[in-house]
Amino acid sequence: MLAAPSYSSKLGAYNDNSYARAQSDSSVGIDYMFVSCSAYYPSGSFIGSDNNSNPSGTKVLALSATVEAPDLFDFQVGSADSQHVYRTAGYNEVRHFLIWPE
Structure with missing residues (x-):
């Protein structure tokens, strides 16, 4: 019997907080994976957003989305904040929502 897929969703700021990066990882190839990242200045004003998904018909193990403070x-x-979606045949869809800092 095959083990169920495991998922890892991460969100953080790097390089002295000059950019935010959301990362989605899976233990098996996923039919559909989506990751989005939105970032805000310390004042609360919106910097921007980025998203990424795998092309239809392909399987992926990882994706990321990055927003730089320009x-x-x-x-x-x-x-x-970030949203992570994992969908593969035979399993329920999994969604993770993360906020940084926690």
Whole structure:
């Protein structure tokens, strides 16, 4: 009997908080995987968002989405949120929602 897939969803800010990155990983190839990342300045104003999904008919083990803080005078991400969706044949869809910092 095959083991059920396991999923790992991560969200954090890196390089002195100059960008936020959401990462989705699976223990098996997934029919459909989606990841989105939205980032905000410490003031709460919106920086931007990015999303990624695998092309139809392909299986993936990992995807990521990255948002950089482009303003030279306010280059730090203050908070971020992400959504992770995993869908594969024979298993219920799994969704993870993360907020950084926790």
